[in-house]
Amino acid sequence: xxxxxxxKKAAALDAADPLAKRRELFALxxxxxxxxxxxxxxxxxxxxxxxxxxxxxxxxxLRIRSWGESGWWTAPERIGERVAPLVGAAPGQVVVGxxxxxxxxxxxxxxxxxxxxxxxDEIVVDATTFPTDGYIAESAARMxxxxxxxxxxxxxxxxxxxxxxxxxxxxxxxxTGRLHDLPGITAAVHAAGALAVWDLCHSAGALPVGxxxxxxxxxxxxTYKYLNGGPGSPAYLYVAERHQPRFDSPLPGWTSxxxxxxxxxxxxxxxxxxxxxxxxxxxxxxxSLEAALDVWDGVSVEDVRAKSLALTxxxxxxxxxxxxxxxxxxxxxxxxxERGSQVALACADAPAIMEELISRGVVGDLRRPxxxxxxxxxxxxxxxxxxxxxxxxxxxxxxxxx
Amino acid sequence: xxxxxxxKKAAALDAADPLAKRRELFALxxxxxxxxxxxxxxxxxxxxxxxxxxxxxxxxxLRIRSWGESGWWTAPERIGERVAPLVGAAPGQVVVGxxxxxxxxxxxxxxxxxxxxxxxDEIVVDATTFPTDGYIAESAARMxxxxxxxxxxxxxxxxxxxxxxxxxxxxxxxxTGRLHDLPGITAAVHAAGALAVWDLCHSAGALPVGxxxxxxxxxxxxTYKYLNGGPGSPAYLYVAERHQPRFDSPLPGWTSxxxxxxxxxxxxxxxxxxxxxxxxxxxxxxxSLEAALDVWDGVSVEDVRAKSLALTxxxxxxxxxxxxxxxxxxxxxxxxxERGSQVALACADAPAIMEELISRGVVGDLRRPxxxxxxxxxxxxxxxxxxxxxxxxxxxxxxxxx
Numbered sequence: 001x002x003x004x005x006x007x008k009k010a011a012a013l014d015a016a017d018p019l020a021k022r023r024e025l026f027a028l029x030x031x032x033x034x035x036x037x038x039x040x041x042x043x044x045x046x047x048x049x050x051x052x053x054x055x056x057x058x059x060x061x062l063r064i065r066s067w068g069e070s071g072w073w074t075a076p077e078r079i080g081e082r083v084a085p086l087v088g089a090a091p092g093q094v095v096v097g098x099x100x101x102x103x104x105x106x107x108x109x110x111x112x113x114x115x116x117x118x119x120x121d122e123i124v125v126d127a128t129t130f131p132t133d134g135y136i137a138e139s140a141a142r143m144x145x146x147x148x149x150x151x152x153x154x155x156x157x158x159x160x161x162x163x164x165x166x167x168x169x170x171x172x173x174x175x176t177g178r179l180h181d182l183p184g185i186t187a188a189v190h191a192a193g194a195l196a197v198w199d200l201c202h203s204a205g206a207l208p209v210g211x212x213x214x215x216x217x218x219x220x221x222x223t224y225k226y227l228n229g230g231p232g233s234p235a236y237l238y239v240a241e242r243h244q245p246r247f248d249s250p251l252p253g254w255t256s257x258x259x260x261x262x263x264x265x266x267x268x269x270x271x272x273x274x275x276x277x278x279x280x281x282x283x284x285x286x287x288s289l290e291a292a293l294d295v296w297d298g299v300s301v302e303d304v305r306a307k308s309l310a311l312t313x314x315x316x317x318x319x320x321x322x323x324x325x326x327x328x329x330x331x332x333x334x335x336x337x338e339r340g341s342q343v344a345l346a347c348a349d350a351p352a353i354m355e356e357l358i359s360r361g362v363v364g365d366l367r368r369p370x371x372x373x374x375x376x377x378x379x380x381x382x383x384x385x386x387x388x389x390x391x392x393x394x395x396x397x398x399x400x401x402x
Numbered sequence: 403x404x405x406x407x408x409x410k411k412a413a414a415l416d417a418a419d420p421l422a423k424r425r426e427l428f429a430l431x432x433x434x435x436x437x438x439x440x441x442x443x444x445x446x447x448x449x450x451x452x453x454x455x456x457x458x459x460x461x462x463x464l465r466i467r468s469w470g471e472s473g474w475w476t477a478p479e480r481i482g483e484r485v486a487p488l489v490g491a492a493p494g495q496v497v498v499g500x501x502x503x504x505x506x507x508x509x510x511x512x513x514x515x516x517x518x519x520x521x522x523d524e525i526v527v528d529a530t531t532f533p534t535d536g537y538i539a540e541s542a543a544r545m546x547x548x549x550x551x552x553x554x555x556x557x558x559x560x561x562x563x564x565x566x567x568x569x570x571x572x573x574x575x576x577x578t579g580r581l582h583d584l585p586g587i588t589a590a591v592h593a594a595g596a597l598a599v600w601d602l603c604h605s606a607g608a609l610p611v612g613x614x615x616x617x618x619x620x621x622x623x624x625t626y627k628y629l630n631g632g633p634g635s636p637a638y639l640y641v642a643e644r645h646q647p648r649f650d651s652p653l654p655g656w657t658s659x660x661x662x663x664x665x666x667x668x669x670x671x672x673x674x675x676x677x678x679x680x681x682x683x684x685x686x687x688x689x690s691l692e693a694a695l696d697v698w699d700g701v702s703v704e705d706v707r708a709k710s711l712a713l714t715x716x717x718x719x720x721x722x723x724x725x726x727x728x729x730x731x732x733x734x735x736x737x738x739x740e741r742g743s744q745v746a747l748a749c750a751d752a753p754a755i756m757e758e759l760i761s762r763g764v765v766g767d768l769r770r771p772x773x774x775x776x777x778x779x780x781x782x783x784x785x786x787x788x789x790x791x792x793x794x795x796x797x798x799x800x801x802x803x804x
Contacts, residue, residue, distance in 0.1 A: 036466045040465055043465075048454060052450060055449060056429075056445070059632055067442075098500070099500070099680055099682055099683075101680045105652075134667050135654045135655065135659070230685070231682075232682045232688070233684065235681075250541055251541065263533050263770065267537040279500075279501025280626070280633075281501075282684045283687070284687045285685070288457070363466065367665065368664060
């Protein structure tokens with residue numbers, strides 16, 4: 001296809017896109033192509049109004065009564081139920097609260113305790129993980145007397161064995177956008193008698209996860225990327241129903257107590273997902289997330305996945321058409337089964353390229369030292385955006401003015 | 403003084419109150435007497451406007467750029483510096499983030515590691531604590547191989563010894579409002595060679611704490627009570643400067659790394675208070691707190707303490723004048739040196755009394771089974787409010803209509 005046909009193709013793809021109208025739900029009318037929704041999701045337009053009501057009426061007027069009357073107290077489990085269908089979890093298994101890092105700690109220590117076997121003295125961890133998972137896994141290993149074994153996700157099946165208590169793997173690599181084989185790795189971990197813990201930060205909201213279907217044991221993920229919850233909105237914890245009665249949190253805060261307002265000195269854990277709660281929930285961040293999840297009403301994750309792949313396919317097509325061969329190295333796999341919802345392109349001058357791209361209204365981000373990251377959020381990125389991004393990238397790479 | 407003189411006395415006290423005008427900074431014009439600021443502080447009037455800007459402009463328009471341009475990334479330590487003077491800490495020792503429960507875990511595990519002596523195999527914990535501290539202390543003890551020793555705060559000096567690694571004590575008892583002897587207990591813990599960890603949830607913002615002056619080792623506290631940060635606003639962690647180089651967090655998340663954006667697999671902790679950070683900060687909850695702290699500009703904690711004691715003195719005077727002897731038992735100490743900023747009154751029918759009080763516009767809270775709690779927040783509770791609260795309480799106790 002010649003270069004000049006690509007804008008036409010983009011227009012046709014946008015016209016046929018069943019999700020195209022979702023973009024209107026977001027504050028994105030500033031002419032920017034926003035390809036950083038895999039770092040911070042865009043603002044859904046209705047969130048400011050909802051938050052004004054939370055702050056002015058629920059906090060300002062009802063004050064303490066809002067813990068009951070405005071449903072603040074039950075927000076972590078209620079919002080968990082909104083996240084659950086997006087990750088393929090039946091009700092009662094997801095709770096929202098705390099940062100991703102804190103939830104990695106709960107999940108990994110919880111997994112080691114569920115394994116309940118001192119001869120299983122190893123925790124296998126994704127060596128390519130976003131670093132916080134590795135740092136927290138190291139702490140979880142130290143505090144449970146286990147040894148940390150970092151291996152690439154593809155090597156997890158070979159690395160797990162009778163000494164493995166649990167394996168922590170990322171569903172999608174934050175740097176390259178590679179999608180890992182959740183069903184296959186989970187099955188291999190189970191075959192070794194260990195527990196599989198998945199980090200869904202870069203997959204939930206972009207592609208089907210299937211936690212229940214694939215028998216995942218525990219999972220965690222953030223909500224400020226593809227779920228658009230707002231900066232630092234709380235993360236979530238999935239504990240499969242079969243594990244909940246023995247889930248033994250290392251952070252047994254008062255809001256996970258069976259009868260928190262009895263305020264007894266002895267800890268009795270609540271049943272169900274609530275057991276994953278810790279302290280008083282951060283209501284403002286949490287209710288922003290709750291409101292933001294409205295944009296998913298009536299959306300099928302399968303449609304999202306189809307559009308995500310179409311977007312990244314089209315971006316790669318445009319990049320190949322516009323950018324001279326050899327200028328950029330694509331780190332993201334071509335195969336759909338191995339691709340998340342971002343495209344990562346490497347080049348030595350990536351920092352300068354990204355700076356210039358942003359100044360021209362195409363917002364991706366940089367992962368040091370040399371990776372340009374472009375996230376494609378199917379609810380609000382279109383094909384014309386995608387063509388413009390690739391065209392601008394080509395201009396910047398060649399030093400041309402737009 | 404006769405009953406009829408008390409409203410006059412209240413008016414005179416309000417007229418002479420140097421903090422009286424601070425009330426105008428809060429959304430409190432609904433005729434309610436709000437005595438539950440020791441559970442959820444009232445809304446400062448300027449917070450909704452600030453949050454509208456954070457959500458609509460910083461998140462909605464600047465999006466990812468706000469991590470730098472809007473100062474999101476440095477919010478935990480920047481807001482820590484705003485909390486520091488309220489707890490008597492010099493700069494560089496307080497960081498904001500996570501829940502109180504999570505910070506109890508960081509502080510206690512950190513304290514045991516700072517003690518760094520396996521023969522110190524006990525953690526002493528306030529047996530009268532708000533329960534989450536006890537639950538988390540039990541987990542910290544279990545995960546560091548220590549034994550938990552619960553004792554009443556007054557018995558801590560006798561309980562600490564060569565086997566004590568750390569002691570965790572509440573500055574003010576959440577139930578009775580009793581103020582514990584922070585300088586004396588800290589000195590006793592130090593004399594035993596252990597570390598003193600203080601929970602300031604019910605003292606910060608109501609009375610001077612003096613963390614540096616009294617040589618406290620670590621401290622934690624919430625920000626949604628007397629600091630008015632909003633529901634579930636993030637807690638803070640104080641690590642005394644002398645301990646920071648060896649502070650070894652059990653939750654070494656990526657935002658506490660010396661170079662977080664290098665995203666290296668190995669963890670190298672940042673220097674200073676930043677080492678107490680964990681994951682991506684919950685920006686909406688955090689910036690609500692930052693804005694709320696403006697109400698402290700130009701306020702001296704000594705003035706706050708003087709008014710707090712005057713309010714609780716006056717409330718007790720009114721209760722004694724209005725409520726028949728024996729109807730209520732006061733759990734809060736008479737002595738100023740032993741009183742926080744609340745009054746706790748016990749009676750068998752406390753649940754029904756509090757329900758009726760609230761329906762009459764006097765909002766305190768109940769601590770099961772039999773405690774009526776009235777919190778006095780000096781920035782917005784006045785003496786006329788206090789007289790009305792006592793009078794209404796007397797009416798409810800006697801079954802009279804108002």
